[in-house]
Amino acid sequence: MNSAPAAVIERAGVPNLDCDPFSDKFLENPYPYHDQIREAGPLVWLSRYGIWATARHDEASEVLKDYKRFCSSAGVGIANFKTEKPFCPPSLLIEADPPEHTRARNVMGHALSQKNISALQEKFEADAVAIIDAALEKGDIDGMDDIAIAYPIKVFPDVVGLGSEGRENLLIYGNQIFNIFGPPNRLFKGALEKIPNASAWVTEHCKRDVLAQGSIGQIIYEGAEAGDVSPDEAGLLVRSLLSAGVDTTVSGIGNMLNLFAQNPDQWALLRSDPSLINFAFEEAIRVEGPVQTFFRTSAMATELSGVPVGDNEKLVLFLGGANRDPRRWDDPDRFDIARKPSGHLAWGNGVHRCVGMRITQMEAEAILKAMLARIELIEPTGPAKIRLNNTLRVLDSLPLRLTGV
Numbered sequence: 443m444n445s446a447p448a449a450v451i452e453r454a455g456v457p458n459l460d461c462d463p464f465s466d467k468f469l470e471n472p473y474p475y476h477d478q479i480r481e482a483g484p485l486v487w488l489s490r491y492g493i494w495a496t497a498r499h500d501e502a503s504e505v506l507k508d509y510k511r512f513c514s515s516a517g518v519g520i521a522n523f524k525t526e527k528p529f530c531p532p533s534l535l536i537e538a539d540p541p542e543h544t545r546a547r548n549v550m551g552h553a554l555s556q557k558n559i560s561a562l563q564e565k566f567e568a569d570a571v572a573i574i575d576a577a578l579e580k581g582d583i584d585g586m587d588d589i590a591i592a593y594p595i596k597v598f599p600d601v602v603g604l605g606s607e608g609r610e611n612l613l614i615y616g617n618q619i620f621n622i623f624g625p626p627n628r629l630f631k632g633a634l635e636k637i638p639n640a641s642a643w644v645t646e647h648c649k650r651d652v653l654a655q656g657s658i659g660q661i662i663y664e665g666a667e668a669g670d671v672s673p674d675e676a677g678l679l680v681r682s683l684l685s686a687g688v689d690t691t692v693s694g695i696g697n698m699l700n701l702f703a704q705n706p707d708q709w710a711l712l713r714s715d716p717s718l719i720n721f722a723f724e725e726a727i728r729v730e731g732p733v734q735t736f737f738r739t740s741a742m743a744t745e746l747s748g749v750p751v752g753d754n755e756k757l758v759l760f761l762g763g764a765n766r767d768p769r770r771w772d773d774p775d776r777f778d779i780a781r782k783p784s785g786h787l788a789w790g791n792g793v794h795r796c797v798g799m800r801i802t803q804m805e806a807e808a809i810l811k812a813m814l815a816r817i818e819l820i821e822p823t824g825p826a827k828i829r830l831n832n833t834l835r836v837l838d839s840l841p842l843r844l845t846g847v
Contacts, residue, residue, distance in 0.1 A: 456749055457482040458489050463735065463758065464624045469830045472734060473775070476763030484747035485757075491520065491625065493737075493756040494746075497763030499770040499787070501747055505738050505759055507792035512757065514794055515539045516739035519623030519833075524739070524754055529622050529634070530641070533682045534675055536794060543793060546679055549665035550797045553658050559800050562601060563808075569597050570808035578816055578844050582823060585703075585840035590696035593809055598687050601801065602680065603657025604647050615640040616689030617831060623737070624832025648680040658683070683798065691802045693732035693836035694723070694788075695809060700840055701726050701777045703822045708779050716814055722779040723806040728786040729777045734762040734835045736790070761787045762835060819845035 459482060461475055462468060468475050479486055480497035488495050496502055505512045517523045518536050532538065534546035570593060577588045595609050618633035618640065646652070650673075653659035659680045666676040702709045712718050740755045751757070765786045766774040789796040796802075813820075821843045829838035 453487040457486040459486050459495075460489050462490055463488070463495070463760070464627050464629070464832050466830060469832070470828055472760070472762055472835075473766065476760050476766065479760060480763055480767060483749075485749040485751075488758070491756075493520065493758055494751060495758045495760065496746070497760040497767070499764040499767035499785075502759040502761060502764040502787055503785075503791050504746065505757060506736075506787065506790055506794065509539045509543075509793055511741055511744045512738035513539050513741040514543070514738060516741075516754070516756075517623075518736050518738070520625050520737060520756060520758070522739060522754070522756060530619070530637075531678060533685075534671075534678055535682045535797060536686070540793060545670055546675065547793070547797060549662060549670045549676070550679060550683070552665065553661040554797060554801065556800075558658065558661065559804065562597075562801075563804060565600070566597055566804050566808040567811065569593065570805075570812040574809070574812040574816055578846050581845075582841070582843050585699045585842040586692070586696050586837050587839075589809065590692050590699060590837070590840070593695065594688055594691040594805060597805060598691065598801070599684070601658050602684060602687075603653035603655075603659035604684075605652070605654075608643055608647070611640045611643040612684055612688045613692070615644050616685045617829075617834070617836075619685045620689060620733075620831055620833040622832075623735075627832070629830060629832050644681055644684060645677070648677050648684070650676070653680070686796075687798045687801065689834060689836065690732040691805055693834050694727050694802060695806055696837045696840055697730035697732070697835065698723055698726035698806065699820065699842065700822075700826050700837060701730060703820045703840075703842055705777050706819070706821075708777055709820055712779055712810070713814060713818070716811075718779050719807055719810050719814075720803075721782060722810060723803065724783045724786065724788075725777060725779050725781055727788040728765045728771075728783045729775070730835055731762050731765055731786075731788040732834055732836065733788065735760055735833055759787075816846055817844050818847045819843075821845070 476497045479495055484498055484501050486495050515538055573593045577583050599609055618637040621629045621633035624630050650663045662679050663676045665671050666673045712722055736759050738757050740751045743753045744751050768774050789799050823843050824841035826837050827839045829836050
């Protein structure tokens, strides 16, 4: 891993910062650090790790969109696959560039076509009603366990075609995958210890013969029959879909619930104008994005906003900071569901923009629709607790009280 101390690696003419974006203090509350990084310059040098960083919207967007200059195939974590062996098979979706990425993206795009996704809406809404009814009956709940985890762990594996037993392994697997995008800190080391068992379970349950007929997982395997990907690659695509599609949705829904609990005026506004449902979730993931950081690697000597970047150098994009950039957003730290948050980077950008975006949006919209019909008040009954992760912004617990209409 790149871990040279500040005394060894410095860059003349650009801001050099010694903050550690993977420390507990930073992960617990990253936003003051994002402000520091963003205001230091369009591109800064993090001396502790010998990497570039930006927390500005325009620069992060430019990097995400230009895969020829800033590649994903060298890894979207701090490890550089050009010089280091990956800890697990690279994702064909997020850790590949065209043309390899295009093959996988086409298969996934077919499986997640509008026709296939639209057919899921009735099921999503029915499952959301059941989850919210059960939570409302309890009254005092853990918003994570009772809604943010309970709902995605039900609907998304159903869509992919998994059986009902052992789904908790998906949460373990996804959490650890996102941890190993960071440096070898305690979170990374804990991931390496826990991931083998969960990974073995996921691998076994992503095989074609155990997936439900007609499921999204089966459609992905049909891509292997068409010759677009190999059977092994199809299995990796199903794994990628599960690792990216559960934890990020859990995070997004949990963060949204917490934002509404902390901002009762915004819940009252949504109840008075349900047409804001689509904006509500997008604004929530702008303010508290599930994926806080992603890396790219320079594929050539280039520049970004006038700052020279050498070939094969790592850049960390603070997406959570970019989405609160005052150059792009008015009053950016405020949760405002009347805002039109188009252009936020929580879904990424360019050819690697989240392929499962519409599924997650449908899940969040179904939950909100069920809540609006049943819940008048969402109140915190204690402080939310963060689950530290090298990449994700996700809550571990969220004590809430729900009051019915």
